[in-house]
Amino acid sequence: MQEMKIDVAIIGSGTAGLYALSKVKPSGKSFVLINGGELGTTCARVGCMPSKALIQAAHDFSRRKVLGRYGVEGHDGMEIDVNETMEYVQDMRDTFVDRVQSNSTDHMSDDVLITGYAKFVEPNLLDVEGRLIRADKIIIATGSRPVLPEAWKQFGDRVITTDDLFELEQTPGSMAVIGLGTIGLEIGQSMSRLGVDVTGFDILESIGGIEDPDAASTALSILRKEFPIHLGAAADITLEGHKLRVTAGEQSVVVDKILASLGRVPNVEGLDLENAGVELDSRGIPLFDRNTMQVGSSHIFIAGDVNGEALLLHEAGDEGRIAGTNAVSDQITPFRRKPHISINFCDPNICHVGKRWSELDHDQTAVGEVKLAPVGRALIMGKNLGIIRVYADRTSGKLLGATLVCANGENLSHLLAWCIQQGQTVGDMLQMPFYHPVIEEALQAALNDLYEKVEQKNPGPITELAPLA
Ligand SMILES: Cc1cc2nc3c(=O)[nH]c(=O)nc-3n(C[C@H](O)[C@H](O)[C@H](O)COP(=O)(O)OP(=O)(O)OC[C@H]3O[C@@H](n4cnc5c(N)ncnc54)[C@H](O)[C@@H]3O)c2cc1C
Numbered sequence: 001m002q003e004m005k006i007d008v009a010i011i012g013s014g015t016a017g018l019y020a021l022s023k024v025k026p027s028g029k030s031f032v033l034i035n036g037g038e039l040g041t042t043c044a045r046v047g048c049m050p051s052k053a054l055i056q057a058a059h060d061f062s063r064r065k066v067l068g069r070y071g072v073e074g075h076d077g078m079e080i081d082v083n084e085t086m087e088y089v090q091d092m093r094d095t096f097v098d099r100v101q102s103n104s105t106d107h108m109s110d111d112v113l114i115t116g117y118a119k120f121v122e123p124n125l126l127d128v129e130g131r132l133i134r135a136d137k138i139i140i141a142t143g144s145r146p147v148l149p150e151a152w153k154q155f156g157d158r159v160i161t162t163d164d165l166f167e168l169e170q171t172p173g174s175m176a177v178i179g180l181g182t183i184g185l186e187i188g189q190s191m192s193r194l195g196v197d198v199t200g201f202d203i204l205e206s207i208g209g210i211e212d213p214d215a216a217s218t219a220l221s222i223l224r225k226e227f228p229i230h231l232g233a234a235a236d237i238t239l240e241g242h243k244l245r246v247t248a249g250e251q252s253v254v255v256d257k258i259l260a261s262l263g264r265v266p267n268v269e270g271l272d273l274e275n276a277g278v279e280l281d282s283r284g285i286p287l288f289d290r291n292t293m294q295v296g297s298s299h300i301f302i303a304g305d306v307n308g309e310a311l312l313l314h315e316a317g318d319e320g321r322i323a324g325t326n327a328v329s330d331q332i333t334p335f336r337r338k339p340h341i342s343i344n345f346c347d348p349n350i351c352h353v354g355k356r357w358s359e360l361d362h363d364q365t366a367v368g369e370v371k372l373a374p375v376g377r378a379l380i381m382g383k384n385l386g387i388i389r390v391y392a393d394r395t396s397g398k399l400l401g402a403t404l405v406c407a408n409g410e411n412l413s414h415l416l417a418w419c420i421q422q423g424q425t426v427g428d429m430l431q432m433p434f435y436h437p438v439i440e441e442a443l444q445a446a447l448n449d450l451y452e453k454v455e456q457k458n459p460g461p462i463t464e465l466a467p468l469a
Contacts, residue, residue, distance in 0.1 A: 016304025019320025349409030354401030368450025
């Protein structure tokens with residue numbers, strides 16, 4: 001069979017693949033972009049964007065509950081047609097997919113955009129459903145997929161994942177959400193707010209991947225006010241007439257549908273990586289350097305969800321750019337990675353910044369905290385539930401990380417990540433302006449608490465103001 005010979009092959013036209021392409025294309029090297037499955041990226045099709053459209057609709061509808069406080073009549077009687085909500089979500093989704101495609105693959109010819117699933121035949125030779133492509137450099141950007149246990153497939157479309165959720169034409173009356181990480185919480189709370197009778201289950205004792213115990217218990221007590229949450233036991237599914245029974249330990253519920261949100265696994269199986277001549281970890285993922293995205297010292301790079309590291313869009317984008325840059329360069333350049341930031345858009349937001357609780361040296365870490373209850377602006381917004389926990393090195397006062405369970409956490413977590421990247425101390429941060437009355441004042445209060453606990457203090461009689469040099 002005739003082989004096509006090119007400089008760079010990118011496998012996967014999701015976010016990581018397209019960002020890699022943005023570096024490969026202008027280099028003048030020959031390339032192909034290979035994609036199996038649907039174009040348009042996981043983010044736009046079934047991920048970040050439709051889920052946020054759903055969350056927005058659910059959040060806006062749930063605000064009717066505070067309207068009574070202002071004397072708005074009839075707020076209790078407001079109704080929502082959830083099927084129409086889903087149509088709106090689908091329209092938004094289509095807009096985002098169109099936008100991605102028109103900016104990327106729409107204008108690519110068939111000899112550059114190759115449709116099909118790629119697998120390795122040799123370290124430099126790929127087979128795309130019968131088409132052979134020999135590439136000097138290969139970027140693996142095949143993404144991830146939702147975990148769906150084999151035994152649950154017998155229940156057909158009664159057990160769905162986020163790959164199916166945004167296609168629903170009829171929303172169920174009742175739904176169990178099994179797995180309460182970011183996706184399970186975001187979707188579970190939204191469906192509950194839209195009137196679906198939701199019950200959440202997780203085998204762990206905490207939700208949203210929160211490790212900080214005080215933040216974890218706060219988040220749990222807030223979200224439990226919205227829908228039942230059962231933790232600490234594996235969920236089992238059995239058929240009950242036309243419905244499904246979910247049983248976990250002592251808890252049991254009968255539902256119309258189940259959302260399996262058990263996490264995502266990297267798409268490595270179909271790639272025949274044993275033919276790629278690279279070392280794999282126990283999950284079958286090639287060993288790679290996170291600063292260069294190079295696999296070992298080979299000609300292969302790996303970017304995005306497929307490497308099993310962050311499973312976040314902005315990380316996929318950065319990794320794609322790094323992989324693309326190094327794939328077309330004569331030398332491999334290591335790039336500095338940014339501080340970790342992850343945002344769960346449930347209400348209140350659950351955010352992690354910098355070092356996670358388990359990564360901290362607790363003997364050397366000071367923790368500052370504020371509860372949202374007395375924060376003026378939060379009270380006015382009707383969102384004064386939550387907690388902000390900030391971590392700093394006890395001696396130097398350098399900010400290390402934070403866990404936030406609070407309104408506007410999506411914004412506050414950025415401020416914190418930016419300060420961590422700048423290497424700022426708690427004292428530095430307190431010398432910056434805080435307006436009134438804003439949610440940032442909650443952060444200021446947490447930082448004040450932290451400042452009391454670190455050794456490094458600001459010079460001068462007023463520690464919040466730097467003396468003029
Ligand atoms: C419901 C949900 C909500 C999310 N919300 C957020 C959020 O709010 N913020 C955030 O940062 N992240 C979020 N994410 C995660 C984010 O969407 C992903 O991290 C990101 O899309 C990963 O991009 P990627 O390029 O690695 O993979 P993808 O976009 O999945 O691209 C991989 C591509 O490779 C193709 N492919 C697979 N195997 C092969 C093969 N063998 N040959 C050829 N092609 C192949 C696939 O079909 C796909 O087109 C969310 C995800 C989900 C599911």
